[in-house]
Amino acid sequence: MSSPALIASNGDSLREAFGKALSAMADEFPKLVVLDADIAGGTGVHHFRKSHPGRFVQFGIAEQNMMAAAGGMAAVGLMPVVTTFAVFCLRAIEQARLSLCYARRNAKIVASHPGLDVGPDGGSAQALEDLACFRAIPGMTVISPADATEMALATRAILEFDGPVYMRTGRSPSPRLFGDDHVFRIGKGxxxxxxxxxxxxxxxxxxxxxxxxxxxxxxxxxxxxxxxxxxxxxxxxxxxxxxxxxxxxxxxxxxxxxxxxxxxxxxxxxxxxxxxxxxxxxxxxxxxxxxxxxxxxxxxxxxxxxxxxxxxxxxxxxxxxxxxxxx
Amino acid sequence: MNMHAQPANDTAATNLEDRLAEAARFVRMHAIASIYHAGSGHPGGAMSSADLFACLYGAEMNVWPRGIADPTRDRFVLSKGHAAPALYAVGAYYGFCDRKESLNLRKLHSPFQGHPHVLDLPWVETSTGSLGQGISVAIGMAIGLRLQNNPARVYTMLGDGELQEGEVWEAAMSAAHHKLGTLTAVIDYNKLQSDASNDVIMRLEPLADKWRAFGWDVQEIDGHDIAAILVALRHAGETAEPSVIIAHTIKGKGVPYMENIPTWHGSVKFTRQQADEALAALGASADEMKELLDV
CATH class of the missing domain: 3.40.50.920 (Rossmann fold)
Structure with a gap:
């Protein structure tokens, strides 16, 4: 019997672009660790899990604990990247507020499945509030790249940036908008x-x-x-x-x-x-x-x-x- | 055992348990004084946790004021952030902060906020105050230290009411799953929370069974018995599993008019007479009274 096709492995989605970029850049950022809540296949970090298993930490379906634990990892000198769906980031927003932003930790939150782009999973899964909520937290940088090229550049930019970041990826295959000469800078349109x-x-x-x-x-x-x-x-x-x-x-x-x-x-x-x-x-x-x-x-x-x-x-x-x- | 953190002026106390009892007495007096000056604060939990704080900072943990940036230091996270006055008091006793400055609690421009903030006071290690998060931060520290082959231990103190937060049990599950033997959680189990007893608000028992079921090494002790606290902390350092010490304590311990009286559980305002009476009950000398209350 053949396995069902994994929808998450669709080509040019922003989540896949993020996951591949993260994996490719990991050796340049030795303090980088990736945190997952049992949806690595969906967020794109299955690439990282495969390439750098020793720096991939599983938290199970428990986003509040994962988010605050990222604060602890950053406190001891690591650079944690918390990965889950955007809607579950909302569940852990108070942990992001206190244990990441208030304590000014160098931790990143990368959220896949934002907005209506989630599609068939329906209204419960479609985070339409995340940009507003995370934008309201002092010290938080909020990013939403537009295509796979920009996603790879933004991934590098947030790893080079010192401070908490919330970044959206995307679930669905998205058209390529930018060529290899594209430039991404945090804070610049x-x-x-x-x-x-x-x-x-x-x-x-x-x-x-x-x-x-x-x-x-x-x-x-x-x-x-x-x-x-x-x-x-x-x-x-x-x-x-x-x-x-x-x-x-x-x-x-x-x-x-x-x-x-x-x-x-x-x-x-x-x-x-x-x-x-x-x-x-x-x-x-x-x-x-x-x-x-x-x-x-x-x-x-x-x-x-x-x-x-x-x-x-x-x-x-x-x-x-x-x-x-x-x- | 940490031989670095010794107070400058306790020459009268000789053996370790006496020294720690004296530290705990100072923690109680200083916390009452700072809450008196602040005009608000939570004295009950500060009194119940004082002996635990004294043993952690005075004996168990490998951390001292001049080593607060040393990557190999042990970490302490006050998950029950509202016990900040006791943390500041033990910090003041062992030289992490100034004894007089730390009386300036809950005031604008003071680094001694109502709940600990790491940007104000690096030695508090992280910012807490929202219950349930501190234990998760401690777990992140323990995992992160292990990933960097750093042998430092991580300690966290939780309140009993705090255990009603779901995040605590997410954290408990993950610490056991990741086999965090370097993690010790101490529960200040004084049986009372903001509005009433744990039993009235949300039952915790059977508490030891719960932690055992989650895969932790569990010890139950009298949280005011210094010798028992030291033994339990020592044992906790030798287990392969994460350890929890359920310390049975008395809210308001040491101040007769506060002990187990519900009025003193939440944030309160002391009159001068109440502060005087509390410090007298704790055996404050005339000089200590003056030093702590007349600033």
């Missing part, structure tokens, strides 16, 4: 498509959809700028303000609740520096459901056409604002 009519600021799985939305908008003569904002905290405030000044209208796009995540971070920056109309593309403060990721993206209105529609709304609001100012 990038304009990946030029345009002056408005700016779409996206992270994670929504970056590919933002690029597709820009194509749709071009058919109507609208030139949308697209920013890949892989670091949600600290947000690249300078770039956000510059895009607001240069294009006058912003759309944010994330596979996350519209409250508190990338949209929140961008809006906070704009309110304090360069107020301008903003539309938020994300899950509208509801839970997810079972379905394929693309189906869910359309159902919950975070697919490319919805980003394009938000762009048209924000342009309309900017024109209205302009009339007010003329009076």
């Amino acid at each position: 990038q304009i990946i498509r030029q345009g002056d009519d408005l700016t779409i600021i996206a992270c994670g799985a929504e970056v590919a959809r933002a690029l597709a939305a820009a194509d749709l908008l071009l058919r109507d003569g609208i030139q949308a700028r697209v920013v890949n904002m892989a670091t949600i905290k600290p947000i690249d405030a300078e770039l956000v303000a510059r895009c607001a000044r240069e294009t006058g209208a912003i759309v944010t796009a994330e596979d996350h609740n519209i409250h508190g995540g990338l949209g929140g971070a961008v809006a906070e920056t704009l309110a304090a520096t360069t107020p301008c109309p903003v539309e938020f593309v994300g899950v509208k403060d509801v839970f997810g459901a079972s379905g394929e990721p693309e189906e869910l993206a359309h159902h919950y209105e975070i697919a490319a056409p919805h980003i394009a529609a938000a762009a048209k709304r924000v342009l309309k609001r900017r024109r209205a604002d302009a009339r007010v100012k003329i009076k």
